[in-house]
Amino acid sequence: MNSNHQSNYKLSKTEKKLLRKQIKARHTLLRHEGIETVSYATQSLIVANGGLGNQVSRNQLLPVLEKCGLVDALLMPPNKPYSCVRYKTVEESKKAYDTLNGKEIVDDLGQKIILYLNFVEKAQWKELGLQALPPGLKVIEEIISSEDEKMLLESVNWTEDTDNQNFQKSLKHRRVKHFGYEFHYENNNVDKDKPLPGGLPDICESILEKWLKEGFIKHKPDQLTINQYEPGHGIPAHIDTHSAFEDEIISLSLGSEIVMDFKHPDGMTVPVMLPCRSLLVMTGESRYLWTHGITPRKFDTVQASKGHKSGIITSDVEDLTLNKRGIRTSFTFRKVRQTPCNCSYPLVCDSQMKETPASFPESDKEALQLEQDYVHRVYEEIARHFSSTRHTPWPHIVEFLKALPSGSLVADIGCGNGKYLGINKELYMIGCDHSQNLVDICRERQYQAFVCDALAVPIRSGSCDACISIAVIHHFATAERRVAALQELVRLLRPGGKALIYVWAMEQEYNKKKSKYLRENRTSQGMKEEISNDTSVQELLVKQLPNVGNQDSAHSVSSINDLQDGGCNSRNVANSKLPIHTNRTSFHSQDLLVPWHFKGNPGKDKRVEPFGPLGSCDPGPVFHRYYHVFCEGELEAACRTLSNISILQSYYDQGNWCVILQKV
Amino acid sequence: MRLLTHNLLSSHVRGVGPRGFPPRLQATEVRINPVEFNPGFIVRMIPKVEWAALLEAAGNLHLIEVPKEPIQGYEHNEEFLRKMHHVLLEVEVLEGTLQCPESGRVFPLSRGIPNMQLRDEETET
Numbered sequence: 001m002n003s004n005h006q007s008n009y010k011l012s013k014t015e016k017k018l019l020r021k022q023i024k025a026r027h028t029l030l031r032h033e034g035i036e037t038v039s040y041a042t043q044s045l046i047v048a049n050g051g052l053g054n055q056v057s058r059n060q061l062l063p064v065l066e067k068c069g070l071v072d073a074l075l076m077p078p079n080k081p082y083s084c085v086r087y088k089t090v091e092e093s094k095k096a097y098d099t100l101n102g103k104e105i106v107d108d109l110g111q112k113i114i115l116y117l118n119f120v121e122k123a124q125w126k127e128l129g130l131q132a133l134p135p136g137l138k139v140i141e142e143i144i145s146s147e148d149e150k151m152l153l154e155s156v157n158w159t160e161d162t163d164n165q166n167f168q169k170s171l172k173h174r175r176v177k178h179f180g181y182e183f184h185y186e187n188n189n190v191d192k193d194k195p196l197p198g199g200l201p202d203i204c205e206s207i208l209e210k211w212l213k214e215g216f217i218k219h220k221p222d223q224l225t226i227n228q229y230e231p232g233h234g235i236p237a238h239i240d241t242h243s244a245f246e247d248e249i250i251s252l253s254l255g256s257e258i259v260m261d262f263k264h265p266d267g268m269t270v271p272v273m274l275p276c277r278s279l280l281v282m283t284g285e286s287r288y289l290w291t292h293g294i295t296p297r298k299f300d301t302v303q304a305s306k307g308h309k310s311g312i313i314t315s316d317v318e319d320l321t322l323n324k325r326g327i328r329t330s331f332t333f334r335k336v337r338q339t340p341c342n343c344s345y346p347l348v349c350d351s352q353m354k355e356t357p358a359s360f361p362e363s364d365k366e367a368l369q370l371e372q373d374y375v376h377r378v379y380e381e382i383a384r385h386f387s388s389t390r391h392t393p394w395p396h397i398v399e400f401l402k403a404l405p406s407g408s409l410v411a412d413i414g415c416g417n418g419k420y421l422g423i424n425k426e427l428y429m430i431g432c433d434h435s436q437n438l439v440d441i442c443r444e445r446q447y448q449a450f451v452c453d454a455l456a457v458p459i460r461s462g463s464c465d466a467c468i469s470i471a472v473i474h475h476f477a478t479a480e481r482r483v484a485a486l487q488e489l490v491r492l493l494r495p496g497g498k499a500l501i502y503v504w505a506m507e508q509e510y511n512k513k514k515s516k517y518l519r520e521n522r523t524s525q526g527m528k529e530e531i532s533n534d535t536s537v538q539e540l541l542v543k544q545l546p547n548v549g550n551q552d553s554a555h556s557v558s559s560i561n562d563l564q565d566g567g568c569n570s571r572n573v574a575n576s577k578l579p580i581h582t583n584r585t586s587f588h589s590q591d592l593l594v595p596w597h598f599k600g601n602p603g604k605d606k607r608v609e610p611f612g613p614l615g616s617c618d619p620g621p622v623f624h625r626y627y628h629v630f631c632e633g634e635l636e637a638a639c640r641t642l643s644n645i646s647i648l649q650s651y652y653d654q655g656n657w658c659v660i661l662q663k664v
Numbered sequence: 665m666r667l668l669t670h671n672l673l674s675s676h677v678r679g680v681g682p683r684g685f686p687p688r689l690q691a692t693e694v695r696i697n698p699v700e701f702n703p704g705f706i707v708r709m710i711p712k713v714e715w716a717a718l719l720e721a722a723g724n725l726h727l728i729e730v731p732k733e734p735i736q737g738y739e740h741n742e743e744f745l746r747k748m749h750h751v752l753l754e755v756e757v758l759e760g761t762l763q764c765p766e767s768g769r770v771f772p773l774s775r776g777i778p779n780m781q782l783r784d785e786e787t788e789t
Binding site for chain 2: 058059368405406407408409411426428430432434436439440443448449450451452453456457458459460461463464
């Protein structure tokens with residue numbers, strides 16, 4: 001539409017076409033994203049086709065939008081083919097609506113894109129600002145009629161399988177029935193060689209054909225699980241086994257609506273309302289990476305405002321209300337996989353994790369791959385949760401930073417979420433990390449940070465007054481790489497500059513006294529949680545430790561002599577599998593994988609939910625992170641291999657070995 | 665990314681060594697972020713700045729009012745210090761690129777974050 005907007009009682013052919021496309025965009029947004037547009041002017045607009053998900057970047061879109069007025073905010077949800085813009089005034093927003101509808105711009109790949117704009121209400125804007133549906137997730141409403149719903153519900157004969165192991169005598173758990181293939185709850189998989197006779201019920205077959213034809217689904221499923229949930233029933237959060245089923249998993253909700261919770265490994269939770277007669281379609285990330293589950297309860301918290309059906313439940317407290325649950329029956333259709341899964345989420349994939357058991361690396365290349373799989377990928381996935389766990393800066397590190405002279409240039413190599421970047425305002429601190437997601441968090445906190453590798457730090461030599469490396473070097477898989485990381489730290493320092501290094505200690509007891517973590521291993525859930533997740537989350541207050549300071553150097557020196565011939569008790573034999581550490585126990589190996597629990601707080605969640613009628617337990621996916629824990633004196637010895645340094649201090653702090661060195 | 669940060673960055677492409685400094689800065693989005701003036705801090709920072717690199721970067725951003733070098737007695741010259749404070753700490757490059765002057769390798773800079781990660785083939789080791 002051009003700015004010389006003619007009287008709108010008679011639209012030209014082009015204008016009619018534009019209007020049709022605009023309406024189509026509106027419907028697509030509603031159907032696929034739960035976004036409701038309004039026909040009256042507001043300050044906020046949805047820009048369909050102008051999103052990160054279709055390769056339109058902020059610096060392409062923003063100038064275009066700014067031509068129409070003052071942009072208050074531009075929200076570009078990741079992976080979405082739209083964005084939201086809020087103008088300072090309704091007039092400016094109207095101008096954008098009039099002039100930019102049908103506007104052609106060029107995307108990142110040089111392709112022409114046409115933008116379609118629609119007004120949205122403030123409440124919708126807030127919702128979008130907070131959350132977006134998990135990628136690959138769709139809820140299609142009213143996909144079947146009330147008559148068909150009734151017919152389907154009546155077709156389920158719950159009483160016939162009396163001798164079948166699926167028959168539930170107690171009413172404690174939801175009821176289930178399988179068609180096509182039997183689903184086994186012991187291993188959460190199907191037996192591909194033993195299909196059930198009869199296949200899927202005939203009525204289902206015709207409904208599925210219809211959905212395929214109408215494009216609601218892309219593949220024809222061959223397995224059906226019917227679940228009946230009475231109020232109070234639920235299902236624990238889980239990812240459907242990758243090796244069992246193909247990408248598209250669909251679930252038809254009958255009888256009652258319900259709220260299903262989707263959770264990302266980094267902790268983000270999105271509650272999604274599934275109305276009656278709606279079809280939930282999970283593909284891609286929502287199928288392979290996010291867990292889904294239903295909390296066992298009798299009421300759900302839902303949107304109070306009318307007209308809001310499926311989609312995300314807002315976190316706007318004023319618009320929530322309770323909804324009593326009824327009996328919900330779900331028909332979940334899946335297609336059984338015949339080949340191993342090859343998705344792009346290997347960390348949570350049982351096919352891919354089985355194929356590559358982690359072993360002690362024999363070469364630099366293997367070490368690099370191990371670090372890629374068991375350090376970098378994991379941090380990228382858990383970044384948000386990792387950052388949100390309580391992070392009290394450790395006192396000795398704060399002390400080190402506060403003691404530096406004003407105006408010092410300090411680099412934090414492996415800065416994570418920027419925990420230490422703001423400790424001393426008199427310093428100029430820059431942070432770097434391998435994880436883009438963690439660096440993003442630093443940026444959100446207004447720190448100076450960039451993405452790089454700790455073995456190739458892009459900072460000019462001799463420019464830093466100080467460096468810190470906190471809980472980083474223990475992620476390198478060979479001694480050579482660990483020394484190389486230390487070398488980089490020293491390279492950055494100016495002569496006289498100091499570096500502080502913290503690494504996880506093998507010895508979780510010091511001076512023959514066990515750390516609190518080990519002593520209270522049965523009762524201290526919080527401690528277990530700390531150790532199992534990350535060294536920097538450890539809040540081990542080991543009061544029994546002797547005073548940290550130079551006395552410790554004396555203590556350490558004597559044990560360094562022991563180290564000459566590898567004083568540390570457990571030596572790894574090359575080519576052997578890396579052991580998986582059991583939380584709450586002392587380390588038995590220097591090189592190991594430490595589990596990070598997907599749900600985040602396994603200790604705090606006292607409820608143990610049986611997975612199904614058979615009551616089998618599934619703790620959910622787990623990420624393994626690689627660590628090389630250091631023996632007493634090992635860090636110091638590694639530092640001493642560098643020629644141009646002197647060690648100022650060497651001590652033990654909260655389960656870590658620490659060194660302060662100075663470049664000569 | 666502030667200009668003081670840029671002043672510390674150096675390309676680490678295999679073989680370039682110290683010739684990776686300074687990375688050539690191109691900006692498509694720049695923002696001015698007011699920062700509280702701390703003269704003592706700036707005085708201590710001045711000797712650490714690589715001036716030629718700063719001038720080049722400021723030039724690429726078309727910044728005016730950048731002193732060509734530290735003037736005599738700068739420690740007490742508030743006008744000079746304020747100018748340097750502005751150039752070093754208040755100019756933020758949000759979108760753009762950093763280019764290795766030796767190899768030509770371009771590193772992206774997005775949302776204020778430079779991504780200096782090298783692909784495996786490009787690393788020193």
